[in-house]
Amino acid sequence: MGPGLVVMLADTDVGSIITAAQSGVQWGYRLLLLQLLLMPVLYIVQELTVRLGIFTGKGHGELIRNTFGAGWAWVSVMGLGVATIGALITEFSGVAGVGELFGVPRAVSLAIVTAMLLAVVLTGSYRRVERVAIALGLFELAFFFVAWRAHPQGAELARGLAHMPLRNSAYLYLVAANIGAVIMPWMIFYQQSAVADKKLQPCHYRHAQWDTAFGAVIAQAVMAAVLIAAAATIGRVHADGNLNTIGDITKILVPVLGTTVGRVVFGFGTIGAGLVAAIVVSLASAWGFGEVTGYRHSLEHHPLEAPWFYGIYALAVIGGAVIVDLAPDLVALNIGVEVMNALMLPLVLGFLVALAFKALPPEHRLRGPYAWLVVAVTVLTAGLGVYGGITGSLLL
Numbered sequence: 001m002g003p004g005l006v007v008m009l010a011d012t013d014v015g016s017i018i019t020a021a022q023s024g025v026q027w028g029y030r031l032l033l034l035q036l037l038l039m040p041v042l043y044i045v046q047e048l049t050v051r052l053g054i055f056t057g058k059g060h061g062e063l064i065r066n067t068f069g070a071g072w073a074w075v076s077v078m079g080l081g082v083a084t085i086g087a088l089i090t091e092f093s094g095v096a097g098v099g100e101l102f103g104v105p106r107a108v109s110l111a112i113v114t115a116m117l118l119a120v121v122l123t124g125s126y127r128r129v130e131r132v133a134i135a136l137g138l139f140e141l142a143f144f145f146v147a148w149r150a151h152p153q154g155a156e157l158a159r160g161l162a163h164m165p166l167r168n169s170a171y172l173y174l175v176a177a178n179i180g181a182v183i184m185p186w187m188i189f190y191q192q193s194a195v196a197d198k199k200l201q202p203c204h205y206r207h208a209q210w211d212t213a214f215g216a217v218i219a220q221a222v223m224a225a226v227l228i229a230a231a232a233t234i235g236r237v238h239a240d241g242n243l244n245t246i247g248d249i250t251k252i253l254v255p256v257l258g259t260t261v262g263r264v265v266f267g268f269g270t271i272g273a274g275l276v277a278a279i280v281v282s283l284a285s286a287w288g289f290g291e292v293t294g295y296r297h298s299l300e301h302h303p304l305e306a307p308w309f310y311g312i313y314a315l316a317v318i319g320g321a322v323i324v325d326l327a328p329d330l331v332a333l334n335i336g337v338e339v340m341n342a343l344m345l346p347l348v349l350g351f352l353v354a355l356a357f358k359a360l361p362p363e364h365r366l367r368g369p370y371a372w373l374v375v376a377v378t379v380l381t382a383g384l385g386v387y388g389g390i391t392g393s394l395l396l
Contacts, residue, residue, distance in 0.1 A: 001211035002130045003194035004046065006280060007187050008215025009137025011042070012222040013087065013277030014094030014246065014270060016181040017143075019338050020223045021249050023174050024230030029152075029160020031174060032231075035224040038182045043216040044377050045349065048356045049188050050208045053195030055364045060192040061291030064351055067359045073292045076351055079344055083185040084285040086337035088320030091274040091281065096324055097246040098267040098274075110321040117278055117317050122303055122310060127198070129299060133279050139272025140222050142265045146253075147225035149261050150232035157228070169391055173339065176388030179381060180342030182220070186284035188352055193287035197298050233257065246270050282316040342385030349378040 023031040049060065056063055061080075065073035092110060099109030120132050165171045191212075200208060230249070233256040246267075253262035283299075286309050290297025296306035303310040353374060356366045366374055 001207050002127075002134070003191050003198060003200075004050065004208060004212035004215040005218070006130055006133045006137065006194070006215075006276065007046065007191045008042075008212075008219040009134065009140060009273075010190070010277040010280035011182065011184070011187060011215075011219045012140055012226075012273055013091055013281075014274045015087065015090035015337050016223060017094070017226050017270060017273060018090070018246070018249070019174070019177045019181045020226040021230040021234070023178060024227040024232075025234045026174065027160075027165075027171060028231045029157045029228070030163050030165065030171070031178060032157070032224060032227055033161045033164065034175060034178055035220050035227060038179070039216050039220045041377055041381050042182055042219065043213050044374055045183055045352065045381075046187065046191055046212050046216065047209060048352050048374070049192040050195055050205070050212055051364060052352075052355055052360065053192040054200050054202060054205050054208065055360055057196055057199075058192075059196050059287050059291040059297070060189045060352075060355075061288045063192075063291075063355055063359050065292055067355060068351075070292070072351075076347070077288045077292045079347055080185050080189055080285060080288045083341060083344065084281050084316060085320075085323075086340060087184065087186060087281045088278060088316060089323060090337055091278040092320045092324040094246045094270050095274040095278075098250075098270050101247060101250055101263055101267060107325055110325050113275065113278075114317055114321045117275070117282070118314055120279065121283070121299070121313055125299055129279065129283075130194075130198075133276045136272050136279075137276040139268050142269035142272075143222050143225040143229070146257065146261055146266055146269070147229040147232075149257050150229040152228050152232040156231075160231070172388040172391050174388075176342040176385050177338040178223075179345070179385040179388070180338035180340065181223070183345060183349075183381065183385075184341045185344060185348045186281045186288075188348060189288045190280050190284035193284065193291070193297075197287070197300065229253075278317065278320070282313045282320075285316050286310070286312040339389045342389045345382035345385045349382050353378055 020035070052058075052060070052063060058066070061073055061077050064076050092113070095113050096106045096109050100106060121129055166175075195208065234249070234252045250263050250266050253266060256262065287297050289312055290306075290309050293308075295308040297309045298306065301309065353366075356374070357371075358365075360366075
């Protein structure tokens with residue numbers, strides 16, 4: 001157990017938090033049901049990465065290359081690269097935003113975080129990195145306390161669960177953003193590669209499934225907690241507001257929830273989310289490019305033994321920090337990044353399902369009713385994400 005929990009804690013990254021908060025502000029509890037419906041979808045998708053990693057022993061990029069050829073592998077990993085850039089901008093923007101709330105200059109907070117992220121990976125094995133990531137991600141549990149202190153009204157919550165205005169373009173745009181905030185390309189690359197790097201065997205399959213299921217519940221519960229907190233507080237007084245930064249959220253939360261909850265607790269939850277996501281996103285990119293190009297790509301290698309792997313990781317971390325420091329207004333792209341993830345789902349999920357049918361040993365391939373369920377869920381999820389993203393973008 002471990003890869004599933006880590007990737008799910010990273011799933012509720014800074015961009016996801018802002019997307020959930022914006023959903024609560026604009027639509028109250030009317031996007032809450034979507035968070036619950038995405039729990040099994042998230043599990044179904046990520047369970048395929050577990051199955052592929054355990055029963056083939058290969059990472060996602062390597063398996064695409066071996067199964068469909070180098071051309072398609074490069075198409076997949078270039079999509080990963082685009083998603084990585086977008087994700088790291090949101091993670092570092094969020095961490096820098098929390099630092100500024102406490103009077104820490106942006107450059108200082110980014111430098112501290114960058115040094116810490118480099119030290120964690122460059123000086124540790126896979127298991128050490130996994131433990132550090134889980135410890136950081138557990139700060140996200142603070143969002144449950146924030147939701148509780150927001151005192152949501154049960155009647156309003158029930159009405160919101162029963163009402164989904166699917167004909168509204170603004171609503172559809174946030175539907176797409178929430179789907180893109182839950183299923184991201186780097187998650188698939190990370191978990192399959194982590195399973196392979198951790199050298200999990202078929203005897204570990206059941207435990208890895210439970211790890212993924214537990215993580216999926218935690219991830220969507222955190223998203224739901226942020227949405228509830230925003231709907232019960234900010235949504236009541238700023239229903240037409242736009243939340244582009246963590247600072248926007250906390251500044252409005254402080255008068256309602258108090259300084260401790262609004263700034264300190266929410267800030268620590270955001271830092272945990274941003275740091276664990278930055279580790280996962282950067283490692284996913286390093287693994288993905290390594291699997292396609294063939295350079296050594298394992299945390300079990302010393303940096304001098306796998307310079308390209310650690311170099312890609314360092315470049316992603318340092319590059320993300322520099323971009324945010326030089327162009328801080330890019331944080332306004334948070335929800336747009338999640339919509340971009342949704343628009344990439346046909347490619348991402350298409351490769352994943354195709355591998356589950358073709359690359360697995362015959363006895364572990366998708367078959368029977370579950371195979372039809374997986375296909376139906378992925379087609380519906382990808383279709384809704386693309387439809388909501390395109391429709392919302394055109395009509396907004």
